[in-house]
Amino acid sequence: MTMRCGKTALCWLAAALSLPAQTVIIRAGSLLDGKGGIARNREIVVEGNRIASVSGAKTAATYDLSRYTVMPGWIDVHVHLSGHFNGGRGGRGGESPQQAALYTAGNAYATLLAGFTTVQSLGSPVDVTVRDLINTGVIPGPRILTAIRMIRDTSWSMEQIREEVRRLKAEGADVIKVYGSQSIRDGGGPSLSA
Secondary structure, rough: OOOOOOHHHHHHHHHHHHOOOEEEEEEEEEEOOOOEEEEEEEEEEEEEOOOEEOOOOOEEEEEEEEEEOOOEEEEEEEEOOOOOOEEEOOHHHHHHHHHHHHHHHHHHHHHOOEEEEEEEEEOOOOOHHHHHHHOOOOOOOOOEOOOOEOOOOOOOHHHHHHHHHHHHHHOOOOOOOEHHHHHHHHOOEOOOOO
16 A cells, blocks of 8 residues: 655554554654653554554564654544535535445545544444445545434434434444434524433
């Protein structure tokens, strides 16, 4: 896989983690451990898509990032990967399902290159297809948790909501998105009863 990362260490780490199963050694000048600590001159051993170890050993690094700081992948808990500009206008619609999948895959790839290794994409059926292709290694992208679509029908009974949750789970939803309140544009009141 050819990636244009320039001198961005985070981009190189994201690229290394998106490669097919192999052992990769990344030498980091500084390493943010994700718990508030900073380690200097560390080597990160990645096996497949998992970090196997971090040590101070000096071996032949696959990627020498000794001039850079390496940090854990970022997590974004509210994205819409299927959103894009269509003819200069924001939004979705008007394209074929194949085009929608390609836009979504492109956004997932750009998100990975920006350093996000996990996202929660809240509200599009195409997320399932893209998530599954990423999970099988067919295309590069972050780990995707998807809601597929949101629950927002104010006329549903509790049992209808439960049935929709079951249906979403059967369709592959990882999370459930519920609109508990209206948009501020619509007054901000409750959208579901207590």
